[in-house]
Amino acid sequence: PPPPEAVLRPLREAARRPGVRLEIKGPVAALHYRAAPSAGAACLAAAEAARAAVPDLVVQPGKMVVEVKPAAASKGRALARMMRMAPFAGRRPVAIGDDATDEDAMAAAMALGGIGVKVGEGPSRAGFRLADPARLRAWLAAQLAALRAGPPPAPAGD
Template sequence: MTPDFPAPRTDWCLFLDFDGTLVEIAESPDAVRAERHLAATLTAISARLGGAVAIVSGRPIAEVERHLDHEGFPAAGLHGLEMRMRAGQPISRVDVSAPDKGIRDALASFAAGRPGLLFEDKGIALALHYRARPDLADACRDAVKDAVARHGNLQVLEGKMVFEVKPAAADKGRAVRRFMDEAPFAGRVPVFAGDDVTDEDGFRAAAAFGGFGIKIGAGETAARWRIGTVAEFLRWLVAMPGRLDRAARETAAP
């Protein structure tokens, strides 16, 4: 069912989370599967929005592109610690210190001793996944807090079945604001779609620029609109190129 959102407009720009928004969440980061049409759909939407479509993810940009089988979209990775401002540009990285070896070793050791946990080293950020062991949520929370207790420059993000540790210098809201300062996003109405707590900064940033958020799934949110599932959201995206074409014709009509 198509959600009762405002009709797509040609002056929009889109910011799209990846896991839980464009792909279903899986038991491990490598297990996700993107729909075969997804990259083509995003390309078609981008062409109608003047290139103003960006992926904004907690994953590294290269990892998102591997799953999409497409390179070059504007993107923010690692919650904005990596940025590609325009299609085809190189990826830039925020100059901050990554979590030190002591934190890495502590979390890797904690996960290794508990079957079902997954420690993910993203370089400049770390993640402790407990999707296969929800009974260990509290223990994971305590382990992460203990590991970073004496490191004031780090932020702990509690997402869906995951705790992430990253430098405090970036979040998805800041990434949106950086995009909105430059073409092709500047002057457009931002629409941010996401499913998790880490997307709330993006929803608030979109609203600050006169746009809105779309929350996929349940939970309290700052987003103005909500849709129940990834599948429903993807159907909405698939229909968007045609709806944007109609909007362009109506705007051009005398």
């Protein structure tokens, strides 16, 4: 379910600023202010007001975004749940991110036998790092080509 109205009210007010966008992802609400960098402090204040409205919420700042979410919610927990579902069970998860809000997913992917890839600079728990989105696109293209080629043939026997 989406966050309660008491949480959304201050976030909607902040989203009235030009260049600020409110995104609701299930129980998580995020204020994006990439198009209005000067609105960062106001977005953080709105997120803190939203957090104070309901117990057990946390504020997670990121790159030009601030999230308000239940303390128990994380991208890592969501990934772990997904990996138990039929389409994903038994597969190797790959989590790619460029922000602090992606760290839980990258750590979960690695804990589940997959890989975490950090794009860009900054601290990270990811096992791999790519310098920028262009390098990510090249890596993804190489992975896709390898998948399309299929497994290498078995060695010929004598």
